[in-house]
Amino acid sequence: MTDLPQHETLKGTFNPKAFLARAEAGKTIGKYGKNQEIFAQGQIADSVLYIQKGKVKITVLSEHGKEAVVGIFTQGQFFGEACLDGAPLRTATSQAMEDCLITSLTKAAMLATLETEPKFSAFFVAYLLARNSRIEDDLIDQLFNSSERRLARLLLLLANFGKEGGAPPVAVTLSQETLAEMIGTTRSRVSFFMNKFRKKGFISYNGKIEVHSSLLDAVLRDKPQIKEDE
Structure with missing residues (x-):
């Protein structure tokens, strides 16, 4: 028996944003204040996060102690999804740049939803494609501008x-x-x-x-x- 509310088990009624806005098994909603750390480089990577509200900074610390900002994520974006590809540890640190409302999905819950909900899969793939295009644009920008x-x-x-x-x-x-x-x-x-x-x-x-x-x-x-x- 599914744990999803009855109205979401009906075919064609699944709403990805509504799903991400609700806490339930394998999914929590957290509030973070400005400058609060969300996860740290080197911690176990066991969840995917989605920004409902706010802005998040992603930084990486080198072996020599030099810190660099590698990304800024805003409302409607995912981060921390490398765990889905088998990354055991976080390769960067995430920090709230302002008051944030963030959904955290366990790796198991994320994979299960991707498998069972086509609308959520399409929603997530669309995000990944847009992010990939942005990365390509950033690389071209860095190389030629x-x-x-x-x-x-x-x-x-x-x-x-x-x-x-x-x-x-x-x-x-x-x-x-x-x-x-x-x-x-x-x-x-x-x-x-x-x-x-x-x-x-x-x-x-x-x-x-x-x-x-x-x-x-x-x-x-x-x-x-x-x-x-x-």
């Missing part, structure tokens, strides 16, 4: 420009050090470019970084405002 253009693209992504559903832009709260780590340059270069963007009206500061559509226009039109620096 200047650090100035990489910063512009990162700011636009973090501010939700181009996100499906026409969501309004959001303020960027990352430090210049973190932005520098994410695009592979120095803090001084980021500071230089940020001042340049501000003077040109692409961004503004008000405790947070407000990204304006003029930055997107400059990138799309490939005008001299965003040019090679290296």
Whole structure:
């Protein structure tokens, strides 16, 4: 006998987001405050996590003690799914960047749901495909674009420009050090470019970084405002 509520055992009625928003066997809902650790590098990898609300930072610590930001995840995204591919330990640390509401599914519960619920499988595969495309775009960006253009693209992504559903832009709260780590340059270069963007009206500061559509226009039109620096 299935543990799912009766209305979800009926064919065609399964709702992935509703399923992820509800705690039940093999699935818990947790609240995390700003800067709170969710899991740490080296811990046992036994669950997949889904962000209902908030933003999560993923960092990796090298053998020499150097920490680097390797990803920022937001509402509607999964993380920690490497356990499904047999990874026994977490290869990175995750930390809440703001108040977060996160669903945690045990590896067994995740695999069982993927096997029994086609709609959930399609939902998860769509996420993985979108993430894979983003990784490919990031690699191309890193290989072929200047650090100035990489910063512009990162700011636009973090501010939700181009996100499906026409969501309004959001303020960027990352430090210049973190932005520098994410695009592979120095803090001084980021500071230089940020001042340049501000003077040109692409961004503004008000405790947070407000990204304006003029930055997107400059990138799309490939005008001299965003040019090679290296």
